[in-house]
Amino acid sequence: MNHHHGRTIRRGLLAAVGLALASGACGMSARAEVVRYPEADYPISTAVEVPAGYSTVYISGLGPPVRDSHAPARTPAAYGDMEDQSTAAFQRVKDALGKMGLGMADVVQMHLYMVADPATKKLDFEGMMHGYRRFFGSADQPNVPARSAFAVAQLANPGWLIEVEVVAVRAPKK
Structure with a gap:
């Protein structure tokens, strides 16, 4: 040739x-859409496929705000039990996304870092799931992210039982 x-x-x-x-x-x-591959009977996705053109937003790990200012500082009593902390941490994520014009439906990946309650010495996974289900996998917000949950020895704030980190995507402008 x-x-x-x-x-x-x-x-x-x-x-x-x-x-x-x-x-x-x-x-x-x-205009390709995000494709989710949800688990059959569990509110997470095995995988999430994001097409070209979407921008990626990384939200730093967020824990709950102080719930009881009269409780000793930086203790679980100041932040609540796992369900309360999870709900509050997910709300902080929702608020952070909202400031960028995004919502929980835009979350494609999540990492949960959890510690055992010092009083019970047990990880309250069900308490976390009660908080999680308020934001994901409902009729109002059916989109579920790919998710990993980790039991860790401790978090930076000794009063936190959970810290939530997410990746969200923004659709390309039309």
């Missing part, structure tokens, strides 16, 4: 690829 013929083939291939992309022949619609 001569040099000129190779250049012609490359140009033809580039033109064909460009045409295929412009016409949607590669399986992508003009």
Whole structure:
């Protein structure tokens, strides 16, 4: 094959690829949506597929705010039990997303860091799930993220039983 013929083939291939992309022949619609692969009987996704063009928003780990200012500072009593802390931490995530024009439906990945309650020496996973279900997997907000939950030795704030970190996505502008 001569040099000129190779250049012609490359140009033809580039033109064909460009045409295929412009016409949607590669399986992508003009406005592809996030695809979630939810678990059958559990409010999380096994995977979440985000198409090209979406922007990614990373929310730092957030714990609950102080609930009882009369309780000793930086103790679980100041923040509540796991259900209260989870609900409050998820609300903080929701508020942070809201300031950016996003919501809990835009969350595609979540990491939960939890510690055992010092009083019971047990991790209250069910308490966390009660808080979680207020924000994910409901009729009002059915989108569920891919999620990992970790039991850790301690969190930066010794009063926290949970810290929530999320990744959300923003759809491309039309």
